[in-house]
Amino acid sequence: MLPILLTPRTVAVTRYVTPLREGGSLPALVEADDGFLYVLKFRGAGQGVKVLVAELLVGELARALGLRVPELVFCELDEAFGRTEPDEEIQDLLRASTGRNLALHFLSGASTFDPLVTTVEPALAALIVWLDCLTLNVDRTARNTNMLLWHRELWLIDHGAALYVHHTGPNWVQTATRAFPQVKDHVLLPVTTAEALAAADAAGRARLTPAVLAGIIAAIPDEWLTEPDQTPTAQRAGYQQFLEARLTVSATFTQEADHARLALV
Known part of the structure; x- marks a missing residue:
């Protein structure tokens, strides 16, 4: 395809x-x-x-x-x-x-999301938690939610801290199946449920097909792919391999998120 x-x-x-x-x-x-x-x-x-x-x-x-x-x-x-x-x-x-x-x-007039003021439905919260587990996004905490409210809708911003393992050297792709203990600090974790997390996992795996991943990865400009001794094509293949491997362990990181949720109670 x-x-x-x-x-x-x-x-x-x-x-x-x-x-x-x-x-x-x-x-x-x-x-x-x-x-x-x-x-x-x-x-x-x-x-x-x-x-x-x-x-x-x-x-x-x-x-x-x-x-x-x-x-x-x-x-x-x-x-x-x-x-x-x-x-x-x-x-x-x-x-x-x-x-x-x-x-x-720029979302003019948007306000920073405050979990003490705005209620998020469990299904939406779970999908955001699932995405951040998939991409190892450590930067969606109560200290820095990286979410905005605009026209009464929740918008996600600032994902530069995600995929942090690609800063660690040429073998970073091999870390794809690692755990994500930082999920315990996710600002939306307390409002998820076990059922919502399971549904998010099923929906995420269905939507993020290899073809969808490839289309997104293909948009990375060659000039941003600067690893020495690796062509841009090889580096794009690394991102594809990493994300596909993360998806194969999605049940594991979804369960990890649910265990972290239960520990908050």
């Missing part, structure tokens, strides 16, 4: 609006040539392009599961952009990020 191609749109930055200093990688609010505002994640930030790879892959996996994620676009940054920026730190970041970056559509 041919992959389902899901290539994001490409826009060009026309105006740097303001830095968003609450992010560790110093993302920024920018305007693009389509007239929309975006939250731009820079390729030249501290952890490099692998953060952009994780952001792209997990965001599109979430969308394939039916979860709400702001539109992801490739954002081109011209080398001349930012030469007049007075802040040296920002100027260095802009200079290091010439070329293709990643951006999320």
